[in-house]
Amino acid sequence: MSQPVFYSTIGIGLFCIGLYALIVQSHLLRRILAINIMGSGVFLLLVALGGRGTTGIPDPVAHAMVITGIVVAVSATALALVIMLQLSQTSGRAQQPDKSQDSRH
Amino acid sequence: MDTVSLLLFSYDCLLALSLLWISWQIFANADLFRSIVLFIAFGLLMALVWVRLDAPDIALAEAAIGAGLTGALLLSSLARLDETAMSGKNISSGLPVRLTYRSLLTLVIMLVGGGLAYVIQSLPDEAEGLTAVVIEQLNNSGVSNPVTAVLLNFRGYDTLLEIMVLLLALLGVWSLKISPISGGPPAGAMLDYLVRLLIPVLILVAAYLLWVGAHAPGGAFQAGSVLAAACVLLLLAGWNIPDSISSNVLRILVILGPVTFVITSLLSLYFNQHLLAYPAAYAGQLILLLEAAATLSIGFILAALFLGNDPSAGDSK
């Protein structure tokens, strides 16, 4: 298995682990972690497949996309954490009832 | 396979398995603190993976922002959470009654993952992407690091929007008015001494990363995150800056990057008929100016995100 395919498969694995955790976990902090793991998986796939070039240089556009993605991810994480904190302050807990329970309304 | 490629392959396998194992452990662990620490370890492992994949710019950004700053944000949130929520910390995930739902979900996700892996497999072994196009125009971009050229010149418009996203997140955080991090006990002599030693070093490193980004791995985001790390260290060591100074100065520093980008856009629109188009002779200097302003903004926005509250709010204590 070549290196690009190897690491991009790992990236898909991370994406799937994160997706499972996002849906199943009920604590908001863990859901935020899950989103970050999913993001890392996507970035890994982006960069790994960029290593298939024939010149020795890896694909700079893929690298630029991932750096942008990392910054966007930290912005989203910061906002999510603050909303979680305010939510726990007003309601006393940091869990949300999971989707299967409240999709009834 | 000869020895070297065998060793490299084992190294790859080790990294990959550790990544997958850690990400699983993050969610299987009942203790939130341990999960966050594992997440930080995950970030550092990712940095190693980036180095392995020949992406040193990303490795720097991941280590500083992805592992470092995100980890600091998570830990400070956990600390605040412990202060407010009664029992939010050690609740284990899920209820056993949803076992069938979980098995179905696992099956679906494995099918999706398998399908994606198959699709990846079917991609050709060699593909150029946009590398050749970038290299071709690199000499006209004003810098010699291709990633910096893409970020600050060829696709500079993306970077403009990205800085706005960062500022927007800060505004969102400020609008929600959470309490500032409690400084903790006053810094002992050791921490104080270490901080006095490290801060100038960190500022120098940030300046170096900013400067070197034009022709080697580095750039505004990496430099900005090191600057943010310096500020976070100061905050953790209990240094207090008077609010009257910090509120105005912070606000100016925070918008400096976005304002510089917008002014450059307007000027280039007027003179060059294109958004963010740099005159070829001055491209390098202009990029350095933009990166310097961006470094300051990124650093202080990230530090302010860590601090949490808006110093200009009168009742922020």
Added chain:
Amino acid sequence: MILPAQLHWAPLLILVPLIAALLCVIWPARVRWFGLAGVLTVLMAVIGLGVQLLGQDSYSHAPGGWEVPLGIALYADGLSLFMLATTALVACGVSVYATAYFKDEQSRWFWPIWMFLLAGLNALLLSADIFNLYVTLELVGLAAVALTALGGRREALDGAMRYLLATLLGSLCYLLGVALLYHGYGSLDIATLGRQLVATPLVSAAMGLMGVGLLMKTALFPLHFWLPSAHANAPAPVSAVLSALVVKASFYVFLRLWLNIFGPLGGIADLLLGLLGALAIVWGSIQALRQTRLKLLVAYSTVAQIGYLFLAFPLAMFGTLAAWHGALYLALSHALAKAALFLAAGNLLCFGGHDRISDLDRVVQRLPLTAATVALAGVSIMGLPPSGGFIGKWFLLEAALSQGRWDLLIVMLLGGLLAAAYIFKVLGHMFTQATVTHEASAVPATMEWAALLLACGAVLLGFLAVPILQLLGLGDPLVMTEVMR
């Protein structure tokens, strides 16, 4: 001096709200002025762009001067203009309303974040690069979440958190699709990809991922779970923007990708979208009927109305433009009418302190302007003539009839009946006296007039179909590129 035709209206549409937002951060005391000035300038720039497009059919701009595939492409044609105009009109109405709605402390944060949202929407509507679209989608999403959480009420924070997680999941799925397309075909530009794509498993995977991501953001059934609590619990002007503009933004991205990249590939995707749209109409309308709170009813109505937009996908596969015209006209009318409804709900909340439908106390007598707003907006939502909603539904019905799609016809008629039911439910309670009368607070005239004008706009659209559809056709955006095998 620079002539209007040479002014770059499209980049200005993005820069002006950004400048307004930065000014709001620098001088918080003057936020309302900066916000209003920003929105009015955006409206003028949209008119300028319209004039420009009348002359040259489409407009392209390459930031940095770098042509595709190296740089990012900005592109405007009739479809972009149409959506930009919708955005600008709703933005004006909501901004005027918001000057009176928010007190000083919340105003200080509302205006800069709202300006960022407006900039993000304009940037999204003008972008022709799939990664740039990701960044704009994130800008719009985070700004929308921050606005939803504004004020710090527990229900609003709950809705905001749910919204944030859903929108981030959607963005990541979309980004994964972008990664697949980029590595499969070596370009991020929509036009280039459209020319090069063929139907392979890779492209189907990318379409599935990007589709799921964007449909999550557009709240198409069954991915709509986050919408009711977010839209119902946000402050009234924010709810208006969310239902009217933000969900349409991701719909626009999906439509663009469909028209230029994925649609010509054939397959069963259009049938699936039609099915989900039909389910959305029925489910959303029934749920709306069951609600006791006005804002929740209006939020579920959004879920239903979004379903109509997706009925156009199966109907448009046979070369008829009527289906797209119907869906887009519905999108425009819904934007104005739904914004008006949410603003009216905000007036009622301000007036009585609650939005329980059964306790709406003689609103017709005490708040006649608001009652008229609900009536006019309701006319458009129900699809009664004369209104924009009627024109949109007429086009869709006509397309369904001409293709013998009796199933979709029945669903649309059923949706219309259910919409009439829930609108009349609200109107009925507005005429009657509540069992317990409430202390009434005064509602600022600005708020009432802003809502009413938006509702009048929705009805006026019933008379402007011909010129608007002509504008929509500039640059032939709705013609799908050749079907490729």
